[in-house]
Amino acid sequence: MSTKEQRERIELLQGTLDLLILRTLLLGPTHGHAIAKAIEFNSDEVLQVEQGSLYPALHRLIKRRWISAEEGTSENNRRAKFYRLTAKGRRQLAVETSKWDTLAGAISQILRPAEQEGES
């Protein structure tokens, strides 16, 4: 998504942003800025989302009815849109998470077969 060069940070794989958003919203409804901050913070600032790209993703999720949006007030009394995980989104998160686990497992197995064998 991002064309900007990021030296130390890792660019997000397509589709993983959706997963991260869903995971973040599992903790409770919040607004866009807070989601961006949470993703950065929880990944120890390794995953740096270009904050703008959050919004197309949020809208995509709304369209798929995985999350819903409502008006709310932020911690410093600003009106903002709050996003909430729907039941459908919750189910989707479970599916996506297990898919991701499988994918990540498979990729790391290919990349470091010896280590894996050694560890196990």
Next chain:
Amino acid sequence: MKRRERMMDDLNRDIREHIEMETQDNIDRGMAPEEARYAAVRKFGNVTRVKEDTREVWSFAWLEQLGQDIRYALRMLRKAPGFTAVAVLTIALGIGATTAIFSLVDATLLHPLPYSQPEQLVRVEDDLPGVGAQDVGMSVPEWHDLQRSGIFEYVSLAVYGPVNLTGSSQPTRARYSGVAPNYFALLGVKPQLGRTFDPEDQTPGFTLEVLISDGLWKRAFAADPGILGKSLRLDNDLYTVIGVMPAGFHDPGRTTEQRNIEVWAAVGFAVPGRTPPLRNRRRTGAAAIARIKPGLTIAAAQSQLDALVASLQKEFPEDYPLQSAWTVRLVPLKETVVGKARQSLILLLGAVGLVLLIGCVNVANLLLARASARGRELAVRQALGAARKRLISQLLTEGLLLSLVGGLAGLAILLCARGFLVRLVPDSLPHLNDISISWGVLLFALGASLVAGAIFGVTPALHAGRADLTQALKQEGRGSTGSREQGRTRRVLVVTEFALSLVLMIAAGLLLRSFWDLLNVSLGFNPQNVMAVRTWLPEPNDPKTDIYGTPAQEAPFIRELLRRGRTLPGVEEIALGNRASIPLNHNPTQSPLVLEGREIQSKQPPLVETSSVTPDYFHLLGVTLQRGRLFGEMDNETAPAVAVINEAFARTYWPSGDPLGERLKLSPEDSSWTTVVGVIADARTESLVESSVPQIYTSLYQAPSQGASKELVIFLRGRLDPAATPVELREQVQAVNPELPVFGAQTLNDALSASLSERRFSMEMVGLFALTALLLAGLGIYGVISYIVSERTHEIGIRLALGAQSRNILRMVLRQGLGLAIAGAAVGLVCALILSHLMAGLLYGVRPTDPVTFAGVALLLIGVALLACYIPARRAIRVDPLVALRHE
């Protein structure tokens, strides 16, 4: 769409808030406000792109893809103007013709009749199946019974006939109908000016009030807005105009003449001071129409009516003898108006639909040829990751675009040619609604275009993406990807085209043969050089003022007319007759026949076609006498009444005996008998199609024209000037009585051809469609064979280089074309055998499986195929081996 806008508004605010928050965070972390804001914006990224990406989330992807496909398709079509022009023109003609025919079908068959709640309207027909008589007319007491029955909201009677309209510059005839006062209330039509008759009016006789049609109002009264209350003289009686019907209002009559009634008068169907009308005295030629009570279906009304009929039969056994088996039938009014035309129209629609289909097949063929030329392009796109679905939708879009453009062009052609086309439609085609390009018709055109586009778009689309990619990409330049499979499809398409064309041509061939047979049918009379001119003796309401009321009054007038007519230039023979005596007039006058010695059987007398003529009539028409004698001048108003019958009449009523000298009555009320004095050969004077309709002729001197037969027809034979003779005759007629109109001059040849107008129309149309189909099929096979030849140029070059005779090459190419044509013809013959039975009712003299037509058409089609293949075949043998070999 609204949601999308709202989401985008929210997004703008969210982005603003987001950057604000980030800025605040940065400030909290100790940045200077300006720096903090800059960092926040940078961290957010490209705002415009974020918005665009988000907008895309909410857009309809398929819609945008469609837009893309359309843009691309337009570009492709523009790049191949020749192909586009041919395809669009084919579709335009197909859609245009189909839509034109559909607009006819729409106006006649699909549109409800232009009356209020037309589905409740029925015609009431009295049948006497026991004596083989249908629709014998209703008697006045029966009419009253029906009105009281509780089945109908209204029942109305109408009688038709022309009247003399005097008072304008030239006495003219107007088409007139005497109707029961509830007629217009029944139809539920309001006049454009004034009022209609009071449905409760019980006035006996005539009410002396008339309604006039919009046409007559404009023609005779220059659309005078003050027409209401003005007087009009009809047959010497003064009537007051009380209303003008709206333009486009037609009487629901069965014939063209009845549908174009110009004057309606209210008739009470009862005469004061006379005995009430008899139950078995049927008003022949009267039409009874009725409006069924709301909520009642026609079937339910019919069963209630059957019960009523049964009880009436019990109540009046004298009037309804069992052997006549009197029944009353309800026929949907629409059926009686359009009934006969339905089959022809459906045939036309079917024929034109076939042309459209053939056109589609042709365009599919063209598209396929192009698709094979575009094989590389498609393969490259596929290799780059285009989904097969996208390629198919791309090709379908191209097809649909082509058909829509073609459809629009077709509509444009149709709208331009509309006036001309409407004039082609014969008057006799029943349509109470104007033929117009209505929304329904437009919708049909759109639907037809889409279906057509789908048909020819889907063929190449099915092939798309099935090609072997590696092969396609390896081939240089003009790829022939999937050529084997596509070649097979193209051949199948050509075979289909030939089969469809053959079906259409056989239909046209059968119609043509029917028409030809009808033209060459032995008429039994000679229409050459005969002209019929009409006049009309007025029939005032008060019999005392009728100056032609009795034979003694009318006969001298007839003799004077004959004497004066004979002096006209060019006239060799002259005769007079009543209206029914005009050959092929489709207005038969029927009279109840009572035979001497069989009076009891004649309680419900059979109806026979009756004409009254002067003695020279038979000679003038060239009808041959078989037995007895014809009329002479001695059979005048003072002599005993005599009649001449035709052979069919003799066969029907005296199957074993000699009719000469037998006596009969043509009205149960007649006091004296009429003696049969002669038998003439059957002639097709009633209908070209029927050879033997029983007919009886009486002497005009003895049976003065009466009722609907007040019309007098003057027959002239000789070297006549069709323009001058009627004028000269008018002078002579009006020298005797200046009040008489002279009108309707027509040569018998014209009458003959007019009686064929509907058949001619469908024959010409189907013929035209068949020719188009033939042309398209020829083009189709030409295309395929050319393609095969160009594909095999290399091979042919090698063959020629190795010494093949050009004759052999020619034969090789022609054999391929011939194979396709024969396969198509075979399939077509089978289809035609199955389908042609459906048109049996439209044929005359040929069977639907006429082997001559079938064989002839098949040969013609194969001949055209050979011709179409010959051109590319010639090209094949002219191949220069050197060039061909270098072709690689």
